[in-house]
Amino acid sequence: MAAEAKIFGKVQTAEQEHEDPTEQLMFDPRPREEMNRMVMEMMTTTTKKFWLFFFGLGGGVVVLLFGAWGYMISTGMWVTGLHRPIYWGVFIVTFVFWIGISHAGTFVSAILRVFKSEFRRPFTRAAELMTTFGLAAGALYPLIHLGRVWVFYFMVPYPNARWLWPNFRSPLVWDLLAITTYLLSSTIYLFLPLVPDLAMARDRTTGIRHMAYKILALGWRGTEAEWFRLKKAIQIFAFAIIPVMFSVHTIVSWDFAVSQVAGWHSTIFGPYFIVGAILSGVAAVVTILFVLRSTLKHMDYFLRPEHFDALGKLLLVFSFAWGYFFFNDYLLGWYGGEAAVRQLLTAHASGPAAWIWYTMLICNIGIPWLTLWNRKIRRTPWLMFIITLLINVGMYAERFTIIPLTLGHQRTPFDWGVYTPRPIELAIVLGTFCLFAFLYLVMSRLIPLVPVWEVQEGQVAHTLRKVGKAEIPTVTDLE
Amino acid sequence: MYSKVVHMALFKEEQIDHAAEAITRLRSLGIPDRDISVISGIPYSERILDRPMSWTRVGLIGLAGAVAGFIIALLFAFGTPFLYPLRVADMPIFFPIPTSIVVVFEITMLGLLISTFIGVFVETISPSYGPKGYHPKVSDGNIAVLFSGPMDLDEKFHSTFAELGATLEHDVEEEKLWL
Numbered sequence: 001m002a003a004e005a006k007i008f009g010k011v012q013t014a015e016q017e018h019e020d021p022t023e024q025l026m027f028d029p030r031p032r033e034e035m036n037r038m039v040m041e042m043m044t045t046t047t048k049k050f051w052l053f054f055f056g057l058g059g060g061v062v063v064l065l066f067g068a069w070g071y072m073i074s075t076g077m078w079v080t081g082l083h084r085p086i087y088w089g090v091f092i093v094t095f096v097f098w099i100g101i102s103h104a105g106t107f108v109s110a111i112l113r114v115f116k117s118e119f120r121r122p123f124t125r126a127a128e129l130m131t132t133f134g135l136a137a138g139a140l141y142p143l144i145h146l147g148r149v150w151v152f153y154f155m156v157p158y159p160n161a162r163w164l165w166p167n168f169r170s171p172l173v174w175d176l177l178a179i180t181t182y183l184l185s186s187t188i189y190l191f192l193p194l195v196p197d198l199a200m201a202r203d204r205t206t207g208i209r210h211m212a213y214k215i216l217a218l219g220w221r222g223t224e225a226e227w228f229r230l231k232k233a234i235q236i237f238a239f240a241i242i243p244v245m246f247s248v249h250t251i252v253s254w255d256f257a258v259s260q261v262a263g264w265h266s267t268i269f270g271p272y273f274i275v276g277a278i279l280s281g282v283a284a285v286v287t288i289l290f291v292l293r294s295t296l297k298h299m300d301y302f303l304r305p306e307h308f309d310a311l312g313k314l315l316l317v318f319s320f321a322w323g324y325f326f327f328n329d330y331l332l333g334w335y336g337g338e339a340a341v342r343q344l345l346t347a348h349a350s351g352p353a354a355w356i357w358y359t360m361l362i363c364n365i366g367i368p369w370l371t372l373w374n375r376k377i378r379r380t381p382w383l384m385f386i387i388t389l390l391i392n393v394g395m396y397a398e399r400f401t402i403i404p405l406t407l408g409h410q411r412t413p414f415d416w417g418v419y420t421p422r423p424i425e426l427a428i429v430l431g432t433f434c435l436f437a438f439l440y441l442v443m444s445r446l447i448p449l450v451p452v453w454e455v456q457e458g459q460v461a462h463t464l465r466k467v468g469k470a471e472i473p474t475v476t477d478l479e
Numbered sequence: 480m481y482s483k484v485v486h487m488a489l490f491k492e493e494q495i496d497h498a499a500e501a502i503t504r505l506r507s508l509g510i511p512d513r514d515i516s517v518i519s520g521i522p523y524s525e526r527i528l529d530r531p532m533s534w535t536r537v538g539l540i541g542l543a544g545a546v547a548g549f550i551i552a553l554l555f556a557f558g559t560p561f562l563y564p565l566r567v568a569d570m571p572i573f574f575p576i577p578t579s580i581v582v583v584f585e586i587t588m589l590g591l592l593i594s595t596f597i598g599v600f601v602e603t604i605s606p607s608y609g610p611k612g613y614h615p616k617v618s619d620g621n622i623a624v625l626f627s628g629p630m631d632l633d634e635k636f637h638s639t640f641a642e643l644g645a646t647l648e649h650d651v652e653e654e655k656l657w658l
Contacts, residue, residue: 032492032520032620157555165563168556169578177585185592192599196520196618202656203615218603219657221613226603227522228533233599236541237592244588251581456492456620457521478524 021464021473024306025122029459032452038298039197039448040204045297046445057438065431068424069144077147079424086407086419091145093399094429097280098138098436099179099252100273100395104281105131105186106245110238118475119310121458122302125451126292127285128190133439134284135183137432142175144428171254178248185244189237192230195220197448249277256402262340263333263406272325279318279364280395283388286311288440290385292449302450305379312378315391319368326364340411347409348401352418356397356405363394485610485627485652486636488645492520492620497643499528501624504639514627516609520620540598541591548590552583604657612651625651 021027072079082089108127112120143149155176157166166173199220202213220226253273256264266272286308293303333341348357367390371377378384404419421429443449461478464471490498498517505515512531517523525532556579610625617623624645628636633649640647 032618036619157559165559168559168582174581174585177582177589181585181589181592184589188592188596192596199656200520200618203618214657217656218600220603221656222518222520222617223607223609224517224523224525224528224530225533225535225607227519229535229537229599229602231522232535232537233595236538236595240588240591240595244585244592247581247584247588453521460495460521478522478527 021471023304024473025302025304025455026118026458026462026475027464027473029456030301032456035450035452035455036200036204038301039450039452040201042296042298042450043201043445043448049295050441050445053441054438057434057441060434061431061438063431064427065140065435068427068431072144072424072428073147073149079422081420081422081425083417083419085410085415085417086404088145088403088407089419090400090404090421090425090429091141093396093403094432095138095141095145096252096273096399096403097392097396098134098141098432099249100277100280100399101284101392102131102134102138102182102186102281103245103249103274103277104285105129105134106189106241107278107281108285109189110241110245113234113238114242116477117310118458118462119307121454122450123285123289123307124454125190125194125447126288126449128186129440129443129449130281130284130288131186132183132190133436133443134281135179135186136439137436139179139183140432140435142172142179171251171258174251175255178244178251182241182244182248185237185241189234189241192233192237193451193454194447195230196222196453197451200452201448246274249274261406262338262410263344263402266329266333268325268329268332272322272329275318275321275325276395276398279315279322280392282311282314282318283391283395286315286384286388287392290381290388292444293381296444296449299450302455305381308381308384309375309378312372312384315388316368316372319364319372319391323365323369344406344409348405351405351409353401353405357401360394360397360401363390364398367391367394484630484650485612485625487612487614487648487651488624488626488636488640488643489614489616489648490622490624490643490645492622494644495523495527495622497645498622498624501640501643501645502528502530504643505624505626505628508628508632508635508639510626510628513608514610516625517622518613518617518625519622520618523622535598535602537595537598537602540601541595544594544597545587545591547594548587549583551590552586555586556582610651611653613654613656614648 080089080091105128108120109124113124143152146152155166155173166176168174195217198213199217199222202210202217202220205213250270250273253269257266257269259265289303289307289311293299330345334345348354367387371383371387377387408417408419410416457478461476463474463476465474466472488498488501490501502515502517506512515530517528517530610627612623612625614621614623637647
């Protein structure tokens with residue numbers, strides 16, 4: 001008789017407890033030729049819906065982002081809701097949001113690669129792409145926020161007659177350096193593992209596409225030396241990009257923490273921001289994976305409930321960590337005894353904008369803790385889509401609480417203020433969301449979104465090994 | 480001395496053991512390792528195929544880039560206060576530590592990562608040794624063993640590879656895969 005276990009009153013046999021291994025991508029191999037064909041079909045299939053989104057999002061970028069930004073440049077910053085004492089509004093909130101989102105690509109791809117987590121294989125590229133485009137969208141905000149964008153070159157170190165040399169002791173210059181470093185390195189990190197797949201696309205296309213892939217594939221043949229070099233470079237990147245990722249959001253947090261503003265001047269801001277960034281980034285990966293799975297042909301073969309399950313567990317861990325850091329930050333502010341900080345915390349929890357603070361707590365702690373412990377929920381993609389969307393609503397609310405709500409309630413009560421974003425600001429913010437989605441949409445038809453060689457490598461490395469009466473999933477290190 | 484005619488033996492993706500065996504047999508037929516190369520759709524380590532270790536200077540180039548980045552960062556972080564003295568709060572002008580650590584770290588990492596990529600790029604487009612040739616089936620997961628050997632061994636090659644289930648192509652020409 002099979003071993004039985006009683007879970008929540010239901011009797012399960014040992015066979016029922018363990019899923020069929022072929023439900024996992026690594027144990028359900030298909031010939032490489034077929035996987036290549038599936039990926040190429042994803043890239044070359046365009047439906048009416050695709051073009052509708054293409055023109056809709058493209059129009060959104062032109063009108064909402066560039067149109068509204070152009071209008072703001074021509075009229076001046078007074079069209080925004082920024083006023084004394086709140087000079088950092090939704091532009092900076094959204095900047096922090098995008099930079100946070102961009103952490104997921106590196107986290108999923110680099111950290112999971114370093115730790116050899118096998119479930120990462122089919123979606124590393126989707127996450128890396130998110131990093132690149134998230135950074136591209138985020139990097140626009142320092143320029144937008146600048147107002148007089150035509151003088152952005154003041155930040156660039158070059159000799160000039162006016163002695164305008166960047167102050168390298170300023171966190172804003174650190175921001176410029178860190179974001180530039182991260183954007184360049186994450187773009188290269190996206191490109192390197194793409195080369196063998198571009199060669200695959202080169203072998204299957206004609207005309208302009210073939211020419212483009214031929215150039216981008218750098219003459220890839222798949223020799224031993226090429227693989228060795230590629231693996232070495234990916235390894236260097238995977239290790240080196242992790243501290244860069246940590247530095248980027250730490251520096252973003254220092255934009256706030258090095259000031260004397262009550263509620264910002266906190267030593268825990270660095271790790272608190274990083275944990276928040278990874279939470280929102282991993283949540284965004286799940287959101288995007290759901291969209292890809294639902295809209296791209298054959299994607300359901302590559303992205304399976306097991307992947308949502310694994311990412312759901314990660315989300316739960318990071319939600320715990322975020323709660324821990326939030327509690328630390330809150331406790332010391334509250335117990336520290338500084339009147340301004342106490343008043344600020346009271347204002348956050350009971351002031352007119354308290355709903356934002358509660359939204360943050362519900363979405364970042366309440367919802368993940370109540371749902372993600374459940375395996376069935378984690379393995380239901382549409383539920384994960386809703387949960388992760390809500391987590392990002394919560395993370396946006398967190399940044400809104402930290403920035404304008406904190407700036408509006410400082411030490412001198414006669415200088416308190418309320419910030420309400422104006423339509424022009426909301427249009428620009430919406431415009432960058434359109435930009436991100438538009439770039440992603442276009443890229444989904446230009447590059448293979450699934451790293452086929454990595455999937456096949458994983459499938460070759462996974463076998464079922466008979467131990468006693470059972471067949472146990474086993475993974476071999478091909479290196 | 481024989482004329483360098485390149486042959487290609489194509490194995491299906493599940494025939495990795497046969498590909499490794501083919502290399503052993505080629506060696507026993509007198510074909511040295513330098514006249515054999517393997518191309519595949521996924522990375523197989525040298526140990527799996529019993530091949531000599533590959534080498535790359537990518538790591539060294541990356542290190543050189545990191546050193547260059549470090550020097551540039553020092554110039555920015557420590558040269559700037561000398562050229563453009565700017566008093567911020569009560570911080571010393573000519574000793575910008577710890578603030579400069581951030582700048583030094585970022586530019587060093589930028590140097591490391593960019594030069595690693597440049598290393599990959601330069602090595603990829605540089606001429607390589609060993610038999611050349613390509614088959615699109617490689618990106619479909621097939622494993623190609625390329626080797627140059629004397630024509631008088633043709634029969635032996637045929638019988639060996641037929642026994643191992645590979646298809647053999649003779650006089651494979653180098654295809655121009657890049658610019």
